[in-house]
Amino acid sequence: MGDQAEALLERVRAARAEGRPLCPRGTGGKSHLGRPVDGEVLDTLGHSGVVHYDPSELVVTARAGTRVSELIATLAEQDQMLPFEPPLFGGDASVGGMVASGLAGPRRPWAGSVRDFVLGTRVITGEGQHLRFGGEVMKNVAGYDLSRLMAGSFGCLGLITEVSFKVLPRPRASRSLQLRLTGDQARDNILGWRRRGLPLSAACHGGGLLRLRLEGNQGSVEAAAREIDGEPLADEHYWDKLRDHRLPFFDGGKPLWRLSLPPATPVLELPGTLLSDWGGAQRWLKSDTDADTLRQLAASAGGSATRFSGEEPEDAPFHPLPAALLRYHQTLKARLDPERIFNPGRLYADL
Amino acid sequence: MHYDERLDGPLPEVDKAALLTRLRRDLPDLHLLHRREDLTPYECDGLSAYRTVPMLVALPATLEQVQALMRIASEEGVPVVARGAGTGLSGGALPLEKGILLVMARFNRILEIDAEAGTARVQPGVRNLAISQAAAPYGLYYAPDPSSQIACSIGGNVAENAGGVHCLKYGLTVHNLLKLEIVTVDGECLTLGSDALDTPGFDLMALFTGSEGMLGIVTEITVKLLPAPPRAKVLLASFDSVENAGQAVADIIAAGVIPGGLEMMDNLALCAAEDFARAGYPRDAAAILLCELDGVESDVDEDCQRVRAVMENAGATDIRQARDDAERQRFWAGRKAAFPAVGRISPDYYCMDGTIPKRELPKVLAGIEALSREYHLRVANVFHAGDGNMHPLILFDANDEDQLHRAEELGGRILELCVAVGGSITGEHGVGREKINQMCSQFDADEITCFHAVKAAFDPQRLLNPGKNIPTLNRCAEFGAMHIHRGELPFPELERF
Numbered sequence: 001m002g003d004q005a006e007a008l009l010e011r012v013r014a015a016r017a018e019g020r021p022l023c024p025r026g027t028g029g030k031s032h033l034g035r036p037v038d039g040e041v042l043d044t045l046g047h048s049g050v051v052h053y054d055p056s057e058l059v060v061t062a063r064a065g066t067r068v069s070e071l072i073a074t075l076a077e078q079d080q081m082l083p084f085e086p087p088l089f090g091g092d093a094s095v096g097g098m099v100a101s102g103l104a105g106p107r108r109p110w111a112g113s114v115r116d117f118v119l120g121t122r123v124i125t126g127e128g129q130h131l132r133f134g135g136e137v138m139k140n141v142a143g144y145d146l147s148r149l150m151a152g153s154f155g156c157l158g159l160i161t162e163v164s165f166k167v168l169p170r171p172r173a174s175r176s177l178q179l180r181l182t183g184d185q186a187r188d189n190i191l192g193w194r195r196r197g198l199p200l201s202a203a204c205h206g207g208g209l210l211r212l213r214l215e216g217n218q219g220s221v222e223a224a225a226r227e228i229d230g231e232p233l234a235d236e237h238y239w240d241k242l243r244d245h246r247l248p249f250f251d252g253g254k255p256l257w258r259l260s261l262p263p264a265t266p267v268l269e270l271p272g273t274l275l276s277d278w279g280g281a282q283r284w285l286k287s288d289t290d291a292d293t294l295r296q297l298a299a300s301a302g303g304s305a306t307r308f309s310g311e312e313p314e315d316a317p318f319h320p321l322p323a324a325l326l327r328y329h330q331t332l333k334a335r336l337d338p339e340r341i342f343n344p345g346r347l348y349a350d351l
Numbered sequence: 352m353h354y355d356e357r358l359d360g361p362l363p364e365v366d367k368a369a370l371l372t373r374l375r376r377d378l379p380d381l382h383l384l385h386r387r388e389d390l391t392p393y394e395c396d397g398l399s400a401y402r403t404v405p406m407l408v409a410l411p412a413t414l415e416q417v418q419a420l421m422r423i424a425s426e427e428g429v430p431v432v433a434r435g436a437g438t439g440l441s442g443g444a445l446p447l448e449k450g451i452l453l454v455m456a457r458f459n460r461i462l463e464i465d466a467e468a469g470t471a472r473v474q475p476g477v478r479n480l481a482i483s484q485a486a487a488p489y490g491l492y493y494a495p496d497p498s499s500q501i502a503c504s505i506g507g508n509v510a511e512n513a514g515g516v517h518c519l520k521y522g523l524t525v526h527n528l529l530k531l532e533i534v535t536v537d538g539e540c541l542t543l544g545s546d547a548l549d550t551p552g553f554d555l556m557a558l559f560t561g562s563e564g565m566l567g568i569v570t571e572i573t574v575k576l577l578p579a580p581p582r583a584k585v586l587l588a589s590f591d592s593v594e595n596a597g598q599a600v601a602d603i604i605a606a607g608v609i610p611g612g613l614e615m616m617d618n619l620a621l622c623a624a625e626d627f628a629r630a631g632y633p634r635d636a637a638a639i640l641l642c643e644l645d646g647v648e649s650d651v652d653e654d655c656q657r658v659r660a661v662m663e664n665a666g667a668t669d670i671r672q673a674r675d676d677a678e679r680q681r682f683w684a685g686r687k688a689a690f691p692a693v694g695r696i697s698p699d700y701y702c703m704d705g706t707i708p709k710r711e712l713p714k715v716l717a718g719i720e721a722l723s724r725e726y727h728l729r730v731a732n733v734f735h736a737g738d739g740n741m742h743p744l745i746l747f748d749a750n751d752e753d754q755l756h757r758a759e760e761l762g763g764r765i766l767e768l769c770v771a772v773g774g775s776i777t778g779e780h781g782v783g784r785e786k787i788n789q790m791c792s793q794f795d796a797d798e799i800t801c802f803h804a805v806k807a808a809f810d811p812q813r814l815l816n817p818g819k820n821i822p823t824l825n826r827c828a829e830f831g832a833m834h835i836h837r838g839e840l841p842f843p844e845l846e847r848f
Contacts, residue, residue, distance in 0.1 A: 056601040057708050057739075079607055108548065115554055116526050129797045137706040138519065138738035139778035141512045141561045142786070142793050143821065144805050148525065148557035157553070169607035191467055195490065197578040197647065219649025262546035264468040281548050303547040319551040324539055328809065329552055335804040347552065 003063070004047040005122075005130060005161055011042055012159060013128040015341045022341050024155045026065060026094025029087075030101050032309050034154055034317055034346040044096050047161060050074055052136065059119060059136045061164040064096030071095060080167045083111035087243050096160045102152025105243035106202035106213070109263060109278045111168075115151030122162035123150060126337030136164045155343040156351060157336050171201070171215035173222070176238065177230030179210045183267040183276065186210040190279040191264060198224045202239055206249065206275040213239060242277065249275050249284070255310030257294055259283040261303035268297060284308075295319055318347055326350065352401045352784050354447055358826040359818040362449045363428040367406055370427060374409075377423060381416050382457075384408035393452050396437040396444040397499070398785055400701075400749065405432070405446030412457040414532075414540065414570050421568065422538035424451060430814050431536075433564040435475060435507030438499040440702055441783030443511060443563045443819055450817075453568065455506050461485050462571070469576045470529060470546065475506025475569045479513075482574065491576035494521035497779065498687055506569045512561030514779035516612040516686070519737035520645075521577070523779070525560040532571035533559060536810045546573065558805070563781055563820040566809040580645035583611065584655050585679045588667040589636035593617060596638040597712040599665035600736045603642065604709075606661050608654050611645035613737030614686050617716070620693065620731035620744070621685070627692035630685025631678070633669060640667075640736065641686055643679075689733045690744065697729070697746035701758045705769030706740045706778035718768045719743055726761040728754065740778035741769070767792050782820045790820075791827035799824060 015022045021039030025031065048065035055078040062071050068082075069092045075081055085105030086098045099121070102114045120134030123146070134140055134147035150160055181189065186205040193200055199216035211233055214221045241247045250256065254272065261268075263281045271294075272287025287294065291307065291314070298305040304319035321329065329351055333340075345351065356362060371385055384390055385407050394402040411417045424431050430450035437444055446452040458474035461482065465471070466489035471482055479500040483492040496515040497503055503513065508524045509531065521527070530544040544556035559566055590596040596615055603610065616624065617638050625632040632639055640662070644654045655672065662670055673679035685692075693700050707715050716732060723730045729746040743765055747758040766776040766789045776782070776789040790799070802821045806813065 054708070054710065056605040057710060058604060059708070102549070102554075112522070112526060113549065115557055116522065125801060127797075127801075129801075131798045131801055133798070135773065135775055136708060137774050137778070139514055139523065139706050139735075139740045140775040141779060141781055142775050142777050142790060143782070143798070143802050144566075145512070145525070145557050145561055146801070146805070149554055151554060151557075152549070153553050168609065172607070194469070195466070195578055197581060199647070216647070217650035217653050219653060220647040223647070223649060260547040260549050262468055263548070264465070278548065302545060304545070304551050306551065321552050322542075325541055325543075325552065325555075328535075328541065328555070332553065332555075332805065332808040335808040336801070 002049060008042070008044070008047055008159060008161060009124055009128070009130050012124045012341070015040065016126065016128050016339050019339055020341065021344050022159070023343055024096065024100070024159050026097040027067070027090065027092045029089035029091070029093050030097055030103070033101065035315065035349065036313065037343050037346050039343070042159070044094060051162060055080055057136070058167050059164055060167055061136060061162060062095045063162050064094060064160050066095045068093040068095060068098050075167055076170070079170050081170045082117065082165060083168045084108055084114050084117055085243055086114065087245070089244060095163055099151050099160055099163050100153060100155045106204065106239050106277060109281055110201050113151070115148040117166045118147050118151050118163060119166055120164040121147040121150050121160055124159040124161060126158060126339055126341060130161065134164065138166060154346050156333060156347055158342060173218045174213065174215045175221050175225045176211065176213045176233035176236070177225060177228060178233045179212070179228070179230040180208060181205070181210045182208065187266065187280055193228070194279070198227070200279070203279040204242055204275065204277045205280070211238060249273070249286070254286040254288050256308040257285040257287060258306045258308045259285060259294070259298045259303055260306070261298065261301050265301045265303070268301060270297065291316065315349065321348065352442070353403055354818045358823065358829055360813065360823055362430060362447065362817065365406065365427065365429050365449055370429060371407065373423060373427070374420070378416060378419055381420065382410040382412070384410070393434070393446060393454065396434065396442060397440045398442040398445070398783070400755070401442045401445050401784055403446050403448055405452035406449055408452045408454055410454045410457055414534070417453070417534050417568055417570055418538040418540060420451070420453065421534055421536060424814060425537045425812070428812065428814065430817050432816050433510070433568050435504030435510070436478065436502050438503040439507055439511060439781065439783060440704070441777065441781040441785040443781050443783035443816070445784045447817070455504065458506070458570065464489065464576070466491060468546070470573055471576055472571065472573045473505055475509070475572060476504050479503050479505055479508055486576045490579055492579050493574055494527055494577050495524050498690065505572055505574070509560055509569050509572060510562065510564050511779070511781040514735070514740065516614060516735060518735065519613065520609050520611050525557055527575045528556060528560060528572065529575055530573035531556050531559060531569055533567040533569050535567050536812070536815055540570070541567070561781070563783065564816040565806055565820050566815065580611070582648045582651045583643055583645040583679065584651050585673045585682050586642045586655065586658060586662070587632070587671045587673070587682050588640045588642070588662045589633045589669040590638045590640070590666060591636065591668050593638045593716050594713045595666040596640050597709070599640055599662050599667065600709055602661045602665050603658055606657055608644070608657055610642050610658070610737060612641065612643040614641040615639070615734040615736040616686065616689060617732040619729065620689055620733050623692040623696050623731060624685040624689045627695055628685045628688040630681050632685055636668070641682055686733070693731050693744045693746065698748040698750065701745040701747065701762055703741070703743045703745065703762050703765050704777050704780040705766050705774055706738070707769050707772050707774035709736065709739045711772040711774070715741070715768055715772060719765055722761055722764050726757045728757055728761055735778070738778070739774065763789060784819055787819065787822045787826065788830045790822050791830050796824055796827065799827065
């Protein structure tokens with residue numbers, strides 16, 4: 001526990017000198033994501049702790065190895081939260097892994113993504129230096145925004161050692177409902193409620209049932225609940241289970257695909273079993289169908305398809321990039337990590 | 352603050368006549384300006400103290416022209432400075448004597464409003480406010496509203512990651528974008544982001560937002576539109592000290608309320624605004640807070656009561672709630688007119704843009720007051736209190752060489768004060784040319800070298816907007832005397848406040 005930045009820096013410098021790739025790792029709950037990397041595991045969990053938290057500034061800074069569950073508990077004591085509702089696969093996550101994966105939970109379409117709440121980072125670069133970007137203020141446009149670039153980079157651009165987040169007050173009221181609707185009806189209703197500014201904070205459709213969460217002040221939540229007129233959601237832990245993939249839907253079997261689609265995308269004819277989260281913008285699909293077919297389906301709707309998990313390893317789990325874009329990814333990686341020590345190949349074989 | 356090849360790096364020598372001949376031959380339809388009298392109107396942006404007449408001005412109207420122009424510029428080694436509406440306050444669009452000024456004003460079409468998805472696809476030259484106007488019939492609007500919103504272009508907003516008075520609740524430009532189409536330095540067209548909520552690969556859209564035209568040219572933008580809040584109420588609270596006003600800000604946030612807007616003005620600023628806009632501000636207050644609460648009626652009423660109680664506890668001497676929409680507009684009109692209002696009480700003013708942790712406000716205001724006395728220049732303070740973004744306005748007379756010099760130096764000292772308390776030299780105006788030296792205060796040499804590495808990934812010849820945003824290490828060495836290392840307080844005198 002505590003500040004182990006110096007030890008991490010030493011590890012990176014040694015790896016750099018010897019040209020040995022490193023795989024940064026926190027709790028390991030997302031280690032199945034991406035391509036396998038042939039490298040030495042760099043455990044960040046020792047480098048942990050909330051460095052600074054000032055509730056009236058709405059800012060918290062934590063070291064990369066801090067358990068997300070701990071961070072959430074610290075914020076909850078002050079009635080605050082990480083609005084993007086990060087998944088805790090396998091029960092927990094580390095702050096570094098949460099940012100590096102960029103994955104967000106059911107509240108994402110309404111509250112924003114991980115990177116939307118990143119204000120600053122400290123990063124050990126491929127040059128073996130410990131640098132600081134951004135900071136603990138809401139608005140900061142000095143220099144390039146390397147902090148937000150780190151979110152979702154899967155550790156390929158440097159080792160995140162510390163992150164500052166914007167946090168928000170927890171909503172005063174929350175109600176969850178369920179309605180029996182087809183996929184098309186669910187879509188149309190969600191779009192209508194959104195246009196009318198109803199305080200939705202989660203919407204997931206599957207098995208002919210639309211589950212909704214309303215969050216805000218008492219008055220708006222009650223009014224919206226009356227207007228929507230659904231039954232109370234039976235399972236009070238539903239949203240946490242959805243977030244952490246603990247619903248029966250996610251149990252074993254066929255490979256799990258994640259389709260990220262424009263929010264108003266109609267119901268698609270997808271081969272497999274479907275759970276449609278984020279009001280339809282994130283669709284979980286259990287399917288044996290080949291990658292190309294699924295990717296074509298997602299791409300023609302303006303989105304992408306990622307293979308999230310499955311028994312057999314997959315050589316290209318992430319949706320491929322257009323050639324020109326991949327080239328710029330490679331150049332950027334080469335400039336920031338010239339010795340290719342950070343998770344080489346984790347996102348794409350040539351990156 | 353002209354480009355200085357000794358400090359900012361050598362620029363290629365370009366034969367203007369030969370370049371003009373080639374551009375006319377290869378791009379006969381491209382609108383070009385090259386005569387001195389046509390170029391002069393483009394010599395500065397919103398930071399009019401800095402002026403340089405560009406070598407050429409290009410006003411492309413199509414994506415193909417931008418691509419072809421960039422290809423030629425790359426081949427010929429000509430620097431290119433992109434410009435939107437030219438309202439920027441940090442000299443980000445200051446031209447180069449040896450460069451082309453690429454003016455995106457003709458990219459002025461709103462291509463599509465998708466009311467169902469809540470998005471607008473627009474060209475970069477479209478004015479910020481025009482997007483909200485076009486979306487209004489659908490009950491939607493574009494949230495970021497910099498005070499220049501009637502004139503500033505959305506392309507410039509992306510380049511600067513522009514903010515406004517509603518950032519605490521609705522975010523900056525970067526939070527309200529879905530997709531960018533950009534042209535690289537060698538004329539390649541890339542799409543960053545997508546219509547979906549996330550996109551495979553690195554978040555290059557976030558990297559490009561706020562990159563000040565240093566990494567590529569933005570040619571199309573898809574923004575998010577939000578449903579217009581059905582209700583908005585404004586409270587105007589007076590305080591007899593800035594400390595009490597600052598305390599009220601912290602307490603409002605601590606009470607779990609996120610106002611749509613939360614603005615503070617000090618006495619000098621509020622009196623100037625009152626004289627100019629007749630907003631109904633109390634001239635005897637040391638500071639006022641404007642707090643706007645927006646959303647569904649019942650929530651707004653609930654939060655209004657909560658905020659009122661908090662303000663009373665923090666020592667507000669008077670609290671007024673706008674009775675109707677007209678009064679609400681009037682309360683805001685004073686704030687929105689604060690800059691021109693200050694312009695009336697002084698021949699010139701210099702607008703700063705530092706951010707600080709809110710808790711440091713009393714200390715920083717005391718520091719600014721001390722600096723104001725030291726430099727014998729008045730400073731009016733306008734503050735986006737909710738998100739810690741200060742706009743101290745330094746009053747001076749540009750005709751007096753010494754005053755101009757003192758104003759610039761005072762501005763630099765204020766920014767260094769912001770960095771010293773853990774803030775930033777720029778919250779929303781950008782570094783541009785103006786704050787290029789202060790970058791050496793906020794970042795150390797290794798961090799600046801890392802920024803150069805990012806730049807080199809997209810623009811290895813450094814042709815895009817050279818001399819802006821990121822200083823060379825030479826420049827930082829030259830200004831080493833003012834270099835502050837983070838954590839070491841460079842203002843030992845601070846303790847006296």
